Amino acid sequence: MKKTSTPRFTLDQVSVRFRENQAVERADLEIAPGELVGIVGPSGAGKTTLLRLLIGAVRPDSGTLRVDGIAMRDRSARDLRALRSRIGFIHQDHRLVPNQRVITNVVAGRLGRLGFLRSLIEIGWPRRSEVVQVHRILDRVGIPEKIFERVDSLSGGQMQRVAVARALYQEPESLLADEPVSSVDPARARDTVEQLTRIAREEDLTLCVTLHNLELAREFFPRLIGMSRGRIVFDCRTADLFDSDFQKLFALDSGEMLQNA
């Protein structure tokens, strides 16, 4: 089976610089299809940049990034679009259209697979089968009754679920979530991470999530990557990590306090 032989994401000595700041430094990484990976570290460690690399929103300044065995730099614009349509990205700030209805936002997840005219019709006048499908996905994330509500009438936690639903509507192979629990209360945070990992297991998705919350990361992810100042400090099975590894991770960042841990 090709699926298990080719890693989904491969980073080979990848570096990214923003002006003089080193956001990611010589990162080596391999993520297999279906893996659940938590990315932890203090803020500014380069976690988000790492995630954005994986979807081609940030280009490596050096090194090679491969997705499904094909180097990012060798992909044409059309090829990159096709790749992105298979990766769901959940943004920390949701990035929905607030003055539109939930269903419109969710349907927009599949734009990458549609021509312009088809997308006009599907967004403007979604067919019954699409409405049913959106409803099923919203049911999964726990807000089926909000399908025809405007996004700006929802709470932060509900918007977050719409963002997850939009990513799932893509029928992706991978899900990337950037700090998905930063805008929800602690009780909801656990639900959210539990939900993401459960859906990923059920659908056999590759899941990469950046997290501030170490407890949640250790509870739900079998593999953890620790980052500090752009470097990957550790990358191993969660069971093999000790408290001291996490303390070291945060201590590296010039004395930043352990947050949420």
Add this chain to the structure above:
Amino acid sequence: MRVRSRSFLVVAVPVAGILSAAYLGLSPTRLWPGEGHWRVLGQFVGAAFSPTLTSESDLAINILPRTLRATWNTVVFAVAAISLSIVGGAILAVVASERWWRLFPVTRSVRPLLYGSARALIAFMRSIHEIIWALALLAAFGLNTVAAVIAISIPYAGTLAKVFSEMLDEAPDDAAQALRMAGASSLQVFAFGLVPRALPDMGAYAFYRFECALRSAAILGFFGFPTLGKYIYESCGELYFREAWTYLYALVALIVVVELWSGALRRRLTVV
């Protein structure tokens, strides 16, 4: 530096005002009306309290039907003009928007030329007042309804295009970025990520311009188009002020009604 230029302005503006007044030969004594002017002004103000529905030239004529017809004509002219302006303005707004051209990397080298020329055209359309467009089109086509509508539409489309394109360029692009990262094409990103973010503001502004179009449509009556302006102009010319006030009140009522209606719609459009 900034403080100095501000204090310069504080001095320069009144000085410029005094100089231009002197150039025009304005003096407070000349602004003071003479005996006859006072009387006419008094009649005009007095008539405001006694508008009439009976024609002042022919007491057998009731001007209510004429007032209603003129009001209706004003609305029709304004609706036609604003509809045409919105279509034209929206198309020009896209072409004048920097973000639109940035979606197409091939245009990189000629981009400023593309939106620059669109903006130049928009500036030209806007810089000429609708009354002047009406004069020009009247000379060309005669007292033609289409000419009046187009006369309003040209500067209005320009103004809408300028404001719309700024709204498109300044709308939050967070949703657009999310769609791009989900594989959407440039056209899709613009249509489903950017335009919906700008649309409530664009709608609200278009409604405001509709109110302006009502006033412009009324004014074009001065040239003989059958809107309220025609009758206001004719009555004032004959010093039939009580009649004139009836038309003026119809115009005010029309503006107030539209204002209330569009205000309610605008509040719905820009929900926070």
